[in-house]
Amino acid sequence: MLPSFLSWIYSRMNTQQKMDPADDLGSSMFELIRDLFPICRSITGNGVRETLRMINSIIPLEMKEVPSGTGVFDWVVPKEWNIKDAFIKDTRGNRIIDFHRSNLHVLNYSIPVKGNFKLDILKEHIFTIPDKPSWIPYRTSYYAEDWGFCMSHKQLQEMKEDTYEVQIDSTLHDGSLTYGEVYIKGKSSQEVLISTHICHPSLCNDNLSGIAVNTFLAESIRSSDPYYSYRFIFIPGTIGAITWLSENEQHLQRIKYGIVTSLLGLDDLFTYKRTRSGNESIDKIAEHILKTTAVDHVVTDFIPYGYDETQFCSPGINLPVCSLSRIPYGQYPEYHTSADDLNLISVKALKDSFELLSKIVMHIEADRKYINLFPKGEPQLGKRGLYDNVGGRNDSKEFQMALLWVLNFSDGSHSLTDISIRSGISVELITEASALLQIHALIKELD
Numbered sequence: 001m002l003p004s005f006l007s008w009i010y011s012r013m014n015t016q017q018k019m020d021p022a023d024d025l026g027s028s029m030f031e032l033i034r035d036l037f038p039i040c041r042s043i044t045g046n047g048v049r050e051t052l053r054m055i056n057s058i059i060p061l062e063m064k065e066v067p068s069g070t071g072v073f074d075w076v077v078p079k080e081w082n083i084k085d086a087f088i089k090d091t092r093g094n095r096i097i098d099f100h101r102s103n104l105h106v107l108n109y110s111i112p113v114k115g116n117f118k119l120d121i122l123k124e125h126i127f128t129i130p131d132k133p134s135w136i137p138y139r140t141s142y143y144a145e146d147w148g149f150c151m152s153h154k155q156l157q158e159m160k161e162d163t164y165e166v167q168i169d170s171t172l173h174d175g176s177l178t179y180g181e182v183y184i185k186g187k188s189s190q191e192v193l194i195s196t197h198i199c200h201p202s203l204c205n206d207n208l209s210g211i212a213v214n215t216f217l218a219e220s221i222r223s224s225d226p227y228y229s230y231r232f233i234f235i236p237g238t239i240g241a242i243t244w245l246s247e248n249e250q251h252l253q254r255i256k257y258g259i260v261t262s263l264l265g266l267d268d269l270f271t272y273k274r275t276r277s278g279n280e281s282i283d284k285i286a287e288h289i290l291k292t293t294a295v296d297h298v299v300t301d302f303i304p305y306g307y308d309e310t311q312f313c314s315p316g317i318n319l320p321v322c323s324l325s326r327i328p329y330g331q332y333p334e335y336h337t338s339a340d341d342l343n344l345i346s347v348k349a350l351k352d353s354f355e356l357l358s359k360i361v362m363h364i365e366a367d368r369k370y371i372n373l374f375p376k377g378e379p380q381l382g383k384r385g386l387y388d389n390v391g392g393r394n395d396s397k398e399f400q401m402a403l404l405w406v407l408n409f410s411d412g413s414h415s416l417t418d419i420s421i422r423s424g425i426s427v428e429l430i431t432e433a434s435a436l437l438q439i440h441a442l443i444k445e446l447d
């Protein structure tokens with residue numbers, strides 16, 4: 001009787017617990033992250049395409065290309081950046097910095113450079129983190145043409161006065177910005193938008209974790225038969241969201257719920273950032289789940305700074321989009337450094353993040369309203385045989401209460417999710433009760 005997504009996800013979550021941990025969903029997400037880790041991504045370029053192709057091997061997606069120079073609201077799609085190689089060689093010809101050892105070594109979006117530089121000149125193009133001397137920082141220069149290298153502070157201090165051979169073999173050309181879209185058609189044309197950023201190179205928590213969780217969440221929803229339609233977008237941060245909005249402006253009214261996910265790989269608290277109004281259905285659902293699943297979490301009001309929720313919640317767009325992450329950006333020491341690697345994230349954190357998002361999806365699926373067709377007095381359940389359906393169950397008392405709650409609050413203004421929240425009865429049981437009441441023609445779904 002459960003809608004298929006609910007029963008499917010429950011059976012999947014229960015099987016996962018019994019399975020060999022090496023074979024479970026958390027491990028599959030971790031494996032995807034390990035495969036995506038070496039790729040040099042940016043806001044444009046072949047690294048993004050390669051990433052999307054790998055996601056496509058799990059969940060079919062449409063890859064879209066928007067040409068450089070396209071005006072998107074107040075922005076312009078930039079030139080496409082690609083890189084083959086980069087190094088700093090000492091006088092003996094040793095590559096003391098090698099792009100192939102870590103793509104973080106190159107200032108992301110560096111223009112090409114080739115030449116010999118004395119250390120004091122070269123230093124003007126070197127970035128380090130003095131208080132974390134063994135980590136390489138992650139730096140970008142998307143919109144101001146520049147070149148540079150990132151390295152550990154320790155390595156910089158070891159560099160002797162010398163002339164160094166330097167090369168960054170990159171290209172900036174009129175190409176396109178690439179993003180990926182997975183559309184899962186449900187019974188309703190109303191949509192749930194789930195977005196994550198794909199523009200960072202070899203960094204795990206930020207944001208291969210978001211990419212992996214969204215990929216497997218999309219795969220799990222596709223394998224079910226959802227009521228709402230789901231649109232997953234894999235986009236470069238900021239410019240990708242602005243480009244997507246500009247390309248899809250005429251369809252935005254279909255979006256009823258939205259979530260921007262990021263930083264889901266650390267075993268730490270969840271951070272929920274409300275929508276712009278703070279009063280949307282997604283706020284009600286996410287806050288209820290966080291409160292009742294006893295996970296450590298913080299809830300913050302919307303501020304116009306952060307990830308792409310700021311674009312989706314800009315005043316001329318104003319979509320009901322929230323943001324979900326674990327510990328927020330900038331608040332863990334490894335943020336935007338080479339220490340955000342495969343050792344930092346955990347299979348358990350990925351799995352917990354997936355399960356929390358699955359619960360949110362379950363509650364979205366139940367966020368539908370019904371109308372009681374016999375609202376005057378209680379309808380007579382006995383004569384319709386409903387008590388026969390209840391009697392043999394272990395949870396008969398609670399199921400009977402679920403029937404009464406659904407009958408009383410199916411007044412056209414409360415969804416099944418609202419009834420679950422108000423009654424404290426699980427959304428699965430409320431949904432099951434509603435299915436039985438529909439069979440007996442006691443309630444009817446509102447369009």
Ligand code: ZN
Pocket residue numbers: 200206329336
């Ligand atoms: Zn970041």
